[in-house]
Amino acid sequence: MSGDFVPGLAGVVAAKSAIGWINGLEGILRYRGIGIEELAEHSSFEEVSYLLLMGRLPTRDELSAFDAQLKAYRAVPDGITAILQNLPKDGHPMVALQSAVAALGTFYQQMDVTDRDGNQAAALRLIASMPTIVAAFDRIRKGQTVLAPDSDLNHAANFLYMLTGERPDEKVTRLIDVCLVLHAEHGFNASTFTGRVVGSTMANPYSTIAGAVGSLSGPLHGGANERVLHMLRDVGSADAVAPFLETMISTKQKIMGLGHRVYRVKDPRATVLQTMAADLFSSHGSTPLYDIAHTLESEAAKRLGAxxxxxxxxxxxxxxxxxxxxxxxxxTPLFAISRVAGWTAHWLEQLEDNRIYRPTQHYVGSTDSSYVDIAQR
Ligand SMILES: CC(C)(COP(=O)(O)OP(=O)(O)OC[C@H]1O[C@@H](n2cnc3c(N)ncnc32)[C@H](O)[C@@H]1OP(=O)(O)O)[C@@H](O)C(=O)NCCC(=O)NCCS
Structure with missing residues (x-):
């Protein structure tokens, strides 16, 4: 065995990166040095994507050229829609998304990843086309017509339009836009690392991002958000929170939406989202789940805060x-639609100074066994 065995690679430094910075003890998250709270207040997903990919905020002209490029890449080939039409309608949208993203690599063949301009274009195509894929799969499974993207709408509004067939109002558009901003980047999380590992083999961009989508889908990562909702529904009422927590903790089960490998305090994105949720509920009416979530947060802090x-x-x-x-x-697909900005930024960064990832293992199996004929086993 060489080196220390660190389960889950916790704390292991695997690369240098200048994209997202996290201070887990103080609850700070910055993209290219800019605080997430500032970006949530002033920026848009398009601008944040530029920031992540290019390393700095765009000028007005740069942003409008970038936005025009994204809009030009929104539509997906008919063959992708046909693939989605042939998938089982009860399949999980994350699996459909992963399949379609990988399949994009057969329509836009880019087996050579040494061309910077080509890589940049692939990054934009991935960011632009993932909302189209998610919306198309949702409409197909509901028996609805797939809608073409609307270039009059921004990234967030266009996604909601392609999903529902209705142009969302400004408030709803802004809410989704901020959600996209908040989820766009988070350092060396599992899906970003997955993308960097696949990318480090010089694989094509679509296989690279498909790998990241698969990694995000698990319940310990991006898949947690849908499980939180099921959990809150199952808990049923604020009064049921304390006994629920006692059972979960005594049986050593993980409570979805709590805990983080890096943060030891409340995730700063959760703080922004909570404020947004409170604002939405005060203007559009509350939901019983909000009270349950609130109670769960404070009861969990008493039991797990230490x-x-x-x-x-x-x-x-x-x-x-x-x-x-x-x-x-x-x-979770909504999470992916946002995180693809971070994934592609990391992929481009990885290729700038690439070395294939190849860690070692702590081998615990036999080193001296002999083959036994099947008849003698
Ligand atoms: C995010 C997560 C995977 C991090 O895992 P990790 O860094 O490997 O943390 P560990 O599993 O080592 O947990 C450390 C301790 O905290 C406890 N813990 C961590 N998350 C917990 C949770 N959500 N509920 C209850 N206990 C939790 C563990 O049981 C462990 O306790 P122990 O030391 O007594 O054994 C984990 O917190 C989790 O599964 N959370 C729920 C899923 C989720 O919300 N994921 C989204 C992340 S953004």
Missing amino acids: KGIYPNVDFYSGLVYEKLGIEVDLY
Whole structure:
């Protein structure tokens, strides 16, 4: 065995990166040095994507050229829609998304990733086309007509339009836009690392991002947001929270939406989302789930706060999406639609100074066994 065995690679430094910075003890998250709270207040998903990919905020002209490029890449080939039409309608949208993203690589063949301009274009195409894929799959499974993107709408509004067939109002558009801003980047999380590992083999961009989508889908990562909502529904009332927590903790089960590998305090994105949720509920009417979530947060803090377990980004996002009428199994795809900005930024950064990832293992199996003929076993 060489080196220390660190389960889950916790604390292991695997690369240098200048994209997202996290201070887990103080609850700080910055994209390219700019605080997430400032970006949530002033920026848009398009601008944040530029910031992540290019390393700085765009000028007005740069942003409008970038936006025009994204809009030009929104439509997906008919073959992608046909693939989505042939998938089982009860399949999970994250699996459909992963399949379609990988399949994009057969339509836009880019097996050579040494061309910077080509890579940049692929990054934009991925950011632009993932909302189209998610919306198309949702409409197909509901027996509805797939809608073409509307270039009069911004990224967030266009996604909601392609999903529902209705142009959302400004408030709803802004809410989704801020959710996209908040989820766009988070350092070396599992899906970003997955993307960097796949990318480090010089694989094509579509296989790289498809790998990241698969990694995000699990319940310990992006898949937690839909499970939070199911959990809050199962708990049923604020009075039931304390006994629920006692059972979960005594049986050593993980409470969805709580805890984080890096944060030892409340995730700053959860704080922004909670404020947004409270604002939405005061203007559009509250939901019983909000009271349950609130109680769960404070009761969990009493029991798990000493371990540094507090709400993460997934704790409040589902409440916002539920209020906006978005299907529960689209919460993680919504996360992916945003995180693709961070994934592609990391992929481009990885290729700038690439070395294939190849850690080692602590081998615990036999080193001296002999083959036994099947008849003698
Ligand atoms: C995010 C997560 C995967 C981080 O895992 P990790 O860094 O490997 O943390 P560990 O599993 O080592 O947990 C450390 C301790 O906190 C406890 N813990 C961590 N998350 C917990 C949770 N959500 N509920 C209850 N206890 C939790 C663990 O049981 C463990 O306790 P122990 O030391 O007594 O054994 C984990 O917190 C989790 O599963 N959370 C729920 C899923 C979720 O919301 N994921 C989205 C993340 S953004």
